[in-house]
Amino acid sequence: MKRSLSRKGPVGRVAATCSVLGLMLAAARAEEVPSLGRQVMPLLTSRCVKCHGPAVQKNGLNLATPRGLARGGKDGSPVVAGRPDESPLWEAVSTDAMPPKEPLSPDEKAVLRRWIEAGAPGLPKVSPGDAPGSDHWAFAPASRPEPPAVRDARRVRNPVDRFLEAALEARGLALAPEADRATLVRRVALDLTGLPPSPGEISAYIRDPAPDAYERMVGRYLASPRYAARWGKLWLDAAGYADSNGYFNADTDRPLAYRYRDYVIRCWAEDRPLDRFIREQIAGDELVGYHPGGPATRPMVESLIATHFLRNAPDGTGESDGNPDELTADRYAVLEGATQVIGSSMLGLSLQCARCHDHKFEPVSQRDYYALYAILAPAYNVRDWVKPADRSIAGEPEPHELAAWEESTRAIDAEIIDLKTRAAFRDPFVTPDARRKKALDEAVKDAEGRRLPRPGRISFIMEPAGTAPAVHVLKRGQYGDHGPEVAPAPPSVLADPDNPYDPARTPGGTSGRRLAFARWLTRPGSRPAALLARVIANRIWQGHFGAGLVATPENLGYSGSAPSHPELLEFLASELARSGWSAKALHRLILNSAAYRQSSRPDERTAEVDPDNRLLGRFPLRRLDAETIRDAMLAVSGELDEPAGGPYVPTSPNDQGEVLVDEKAEGAHRRSVFLQQRRTQVLSFLDVFDAPSIVTNCTRRSSTTMPLQSLSLLNSDFVAARARAFAGRLRREAGEGPEARVQLAFLLVAGRPPTGEERAAASRFLADQPARYAGRPDAAESAWADFAQMLLGSNAFLYED
Incomplete structure (x- = not known):
């Protein structure tokens, strides 16, 4: 045996x-078959798109995308699967006819031949009716991908998780375990409201035994008035909102812009459908039938204010005083800024390159660019210009605004009468002297200077009735070198036969071009509406995870980043449209997912396979943005002033060049969104934590780490004042016992009790620190203020876990 x-x-x-x-x-042979996505398409896009790409398509052939390759050109498909010798693409490259002057290397040719011989795996099927513009995923018609099956569905809570879990499982990973309740309530509060949860809110959620406790907690924060201030600000950044005109150093004031800011916040508070929100901002005046030069009735005012969106771009035409060519350039710059804001905030497209020539990377021709110009030209007529200060009218004020103004006016009238009466009844035997008269005049002037303008005045996009101006392509972007005239039209890459752009003059006498564009962009089932939904869904995802599924939210085109989870983005966009364009519905879908509820703690395997966390196998730990840091400090210190709306709180530079808010000024402790947003004068504390300086607009924030941030946390007068107020709050609410104060301090700052190590460190610090203030009666209070300031500068406060 x-x-x-x-x-x-x-x-x-x-x-x-x-x-x-x-x-x-066999495995080696399988590996020899090139991948369409990893080898073939990078080869074609690097060598062929100069002549056969999104912008230039010789012979009608676009080799920049798999769909363009599958569609082919005027001579049909360039690839015959399995038969390279019958494939025009192979014939052209094998004979060195293409690319001209720079033929492919033998290795590059081998890649193409092996791929075609293997049957051209991965090449998509294209329907004959598909528009060529839909070759790129962002320009394609809307679809609704089916959530994929996963091997382990135990962590799945809704369809969002299936898309992420499937991608993770393909790499041998899985979603991380759920974070603890204290972490989750702080995360949700910061994301939805931009403020930390109160100890009472933390306790209520942690102790809630109901199965739907988390979902109801999310609902409470979505219903909070604080939600709109947070998410309204994110839209304001994307829309390029500022309280100044931004003409170099002549950065003059926009005193009525705040009404657009308040409109945006109201819309997010009431969950106004986002497609309606978009239409109002593009063409609110034409939607409500406003007659140029006529009265702005109260029902019209909201929609007129909405059109300030188109006035957000920098506009220095009120200050420019150069020669006629410079004046013309300044006017065109306003149109260019408005076009760029529309492109990046709504279309997710980089348009500005097409000002001088056909876009090299996107399917946007120079003619397309000026056709979009022509939509705005009736309101921004370069030859018949209206300066910014003159683009306003007196609207009908709200009753409460009018009552407050009348009360203020009566008070000033009474003050002036009192001043003059007292001056008139002076001793008649005393000869009046010039000093007394000067003092009276100055007192009256001071009182008059405190008069408020009558409320109701609004600033909006003004389009006069009458003939719209002709618009020409500008050769090489030169303002004085006119090419052919162009008709108004949206980007041709999104043109569909069943969604025509058809402007008609409105009853008010305006051109109707913007109204037609707004309806074209938001028409249900259209490709423009599908792109808009992708842009918005990606931006909302970015607000919760720190980065969008497309990392370039202003550019979903060919030159932008590829989506990390394309099917998930498409699903979210379809959900947004199906929900009636409800932002809150999309928030609920994302926040109720297991993906959002994950712990941020990485495991070794996940960190090795996905070091950048693009697969989202854990929640991304991230620093709070600048406004949240400032607002959270005010909330923790108990000083936050929460009245919403109204004129901005002014900022001003001090002798050292720091831009500050006067601590004694009314509204100094309001949320950051209500501070003056001056382009050349960003509040220094916000600036150091990466608040944007709005040159045109801001669709995503950078997040840097630099020494100046730590120095500000240690030395800023603003932080020191918040620390003193925080220490006072601890004493008032927790009493004299140090244990209770430390407990409350960590709940307010970190959303959790201190760990044993933190408690011991706090005790040592509070015992030793008073010695540094020996001989001072406030030594103990100063030690507590130092302790509070250290907590406000800690990672536990500055980061969302």
């Missing part, structure tokens, strides 16, 4: 070895 086994052993080993070799050879 042993002998027979010993004879069979080598034979068995040889057979096994041959089998293994066969498998290895």
Whole structure:
């Protein structure tokens, strides 16, 4: 038996070895088949798109995308699967006819031939009716991908998780475990309201035994008035909102812009459908039938204010005083800014390159660019310009605004009468002197200077009735070098036969161009509406995870980043449209997912396979944005002033060049969104934590780490004042006992009790620190203020876990 086994052993080993070799050879052959996505498309896009890309399509052929390759050009498909010798693409590259002057190398040719021989795997099927513009995923018609099946569905809570879990499982990973309740309530509060939860809110959620406790907690924060201030600000950044005109150093005031800010916040508070929100901002005046030069009735005012969106771009035409060519350039710059804001905030497209020539990377021609110009030209007529200060009218004020103004006016009238009466009844035997008269005049002037303008005045996009101006392509972007005239039209890449752009003059006498564009952009089922939904869904995802599924939210085009989870983005966009364009519905879908509820703690395997966390196998730990840091400090210190709306709180530079808010000024402790947003004068504390300086607009924030941030946390007068107020709050609410104060301090700052190590460190600090203030009666209070300031500068406060 042993002998027979010993004879069979080598034979068995040889057979096994041959089998293994066969498998290895098969695997090697499989690896030899090039991947469409990893090898073929990068080769084509690097070597062929100069002549056959999104902008220039010789012979009608676009080789920048798989769909363009599958569609082919005027001569049909360039690829015959499995038969390279019958494929025009192979014939052109094998004979060195293409690319001209720079033929492919032998290795590059081999990649193409092997891929075609293998049957062109991965090449999509294209329907004959598909528009060529839909070759790129962002310009395609809307679809609703089916959430994929996953091997382990235990962590899945809704469809969002299936898309992420499937991608993770493909890499041998999985969603992380759920974070603890204290972490979750702080995360949700910061994301939805921009403020930390109160100890009472933390306790209520942690102690809630109901199965739907988390979902109801999310609902409470969505219903909070604080939600709109947070998410309204994110839209204001994307829309390029500012309280100044931004003409170099002549950065003059926009005193009525705040009404657009308040409109945006109201819309987010009431969850106004986002498609309606978009239409109002593009063409609110034409929607409500406003007659140029006529009265702005109260029902019209909201929609007129909405059109300030188109006035957000920098506009220095009120200050420019150069020669006629410079004045013309300044006017065109306003149009260019408005076009750029529309492109990046709504279309997710980089348009500005097409000002001078056809876009090199996007399917946007120079003619497309000026056709979009022509939509705005009736309101921004370069030859018949209206300066910014003159683009306002007196609207009908709200009753409460009018009552407050009348009360203020009566008070100032009474003050002036009192001043003059007292001056008139002076001793008649005393000769009046010039000093007394000067003092009276100055007192009256001061009182008059405190008069408020009558409320109701609004600033909006003004389009006069009458003939719209002609718009021409500007050769090489030169303002004085006119090319052919262009008709108004949206980007041709999104043109569909069943969604025509058809402007008609409105009853008010305006051109109707913006109204037609707004309806074209938001028409249900259209490709423009699908793109708009993708842009908005990506931006909302970015607000919760710190980065969008497309990392370039202003550019979903060919030159932008590819989506990390394309099917998930498409699903979210379809959900947004199906929900009636409800932002809050999309928030609920995202926040109720297991993906959002994950712990941020990485495991070794996840960190190795996905170091950048693009697969989202854990929640991304991230620093709070600048406004949240400031607002949270005010909330923790108990000083936050929460009245919403109204004129901005002014900022001003001090002698050292720091831009500050006067601590004694009314509204100094309001949320950051209500501070003056001056382009050249960003509040220094916000600036150091990466608040944007709005040159045109801001669709995503950078997040830097630099020494100046720590220095500000240690030395800023603003932080020191918040620390003193925070220490006072601890004393008032927790009493004199240090244990209770430390407990409350950590709940307010970190949303959780202190750990044992933190408690011991706090005790040592509070015991030793008063010695640094020896001999001072406030030594103990100063030590507590120092303790509070250290907590406000801690990672536990500055980061969302």
